[in-house]
Amino acid sequence: MVVVDPIITLFFFSLLLYPFSIFSNPTCKFTFLDSNKLYNYTLSSPIRNFPHGILSEDGFYKVAVNETTLWFQLCDGMVFNHDPPTCTDCRDCGGPTRCGMECSALVANNVGGYHICSTLGRGSKVDVDVIDKKNPHTGVIVKMSSGDPKNNCSLAVSVLCDIKGVQGPHTLQRLGDCNYATELKHPSGCAIIVDVHGRGWGWFGTLITIVLCLLAAYLLVGIAYRFFFLGIRGIEVIPNLDFWVSIPRRTQSLCGSLVRKFKGPSQGHRSTYSPVNF
Incomplete structure (x- = not known):
């Protein structure tokens, strides 16, 4: 999802x-x-x-x-205005003169009387x-x-x-x-x-977004082709204009059919066939 x-x-x-x-x-x-x-x-x-x-x-x-000393700073590099680290080897973190100034965490272990830093x-x-x-x-x-x-x-x-x-x-x-x-x-x-209230539309919202993007890309490409290559101007530049114009009528007809299907025939409706008494 x-x-x-x-x-x-x-x-x-x-x-x-x-x-x-x-x-x-x-x-x-x-x-x-x-x-x-x-x-x-x-x-x-x-x-x-x-x-x-x-x-x-x-x-x-x-x-x-x-025998272990740790220096660190969170979200930034370290700055030493006092009590700087003293290490025999601090090449990858500022060197002997600026030890600790070019990294965010440094550890010193006492080995044989010398502080070895990493x-x-x-x-x-x-x-x-x-x-x-x-x-x-x-x-x-x-x-x-x-x-x-x-x-x-x-x-x-x-x-x-x-x-x-x-x-x-x-x-x-x-x-x-x-x-x-x-x-x-x-x-x-x-x-x-x-x-946070709600979790979005999920896969359905993603599908609708993709379909709308594809439709928009189709219209833009079609309009550009008809305008620049076919020389069509005005509202006719929209591709398949007759189809888009007929969508409201088709939708209305479909909704009407569904309503009649679920509600049944109206009171004023007269069936084509009449009952015959024998």
């Missing part, structure tokens, strides 16, 4: 609710349709008490667990999805990857809905050789819910 109305509704509500965003990153916009409710998440849009949305005003989020995410490699499809109020999960085919690292950040304020990140999980996960609570993880 093809759903039309929710998509159109989403488009217009997006224009009304978020006409301008200081960080217009389309990867941080996500919508989820559940029954007649449309959950609209726009992590980078300004909200009350948070003019930068989900973005950390420090320029980055930081969490350190044991890029976990870039702004162009971001995917957003709801954490729990059965309970969209929970929040969303933002997945980012480095995009390096040789060392494909990634970070999954669960943004839990909390209207009270920001909490975390405090935990860090290692899911593989170079795959990490963390979570934080933020009001931007709460969706704006739009009630």
Whole structure:
């Protein structure tokens, strides 16, 4: 089934609710349709008490667990005005002098007393999805990857809905050789819910649309051919004009036949045959 109305509704509500965003990153916009409710998440849009949305005003989020330190920023690249990462190798994320400034997530592991850094995410490699499809109020999960085919690292950040304020990140999980996960609570993880009434016309509406488009294309091509190649002018330029003119009469006759068929003969109607008494 093809759903039309929710998509159109989403488009217009997006224009009304978020006409301008200081960080217009389309990867941080996500919508989820559940029954007649449309959950609209726009992590980078300004909200009350948070003019930068989900973005950390420090320029980055930081969490350190044991010998591992993680820096990341959601919906944008990281900016370090203080406490920059110190890594022995940061070639793919800004180099030693600008380490962390050219990626959106970076992890440092202490190996033999040296901090070895790996890029976990870039702004162009971001995917957003709801954490729990059965309970969209929970929040969303933002997945980012480095995009390096040789060392494909990634970070999954669960943004839990909390209207009270920001909490975390405090935990860090290692899911593989170079795959990490963390979570934080933020009001931007709460969706704006739009009630969507109806599911569109479905396949019937799609069929009608296709037929009307084909009919319009036929008329346009026919008119152009008769006008430019046959030199016909005036109303006669419409192809099969007699047929189109007869449509109202045909429709009226068909409706009349159907009415007589279902209502039966009228009171004033006299049958061709008369009963004969023997």
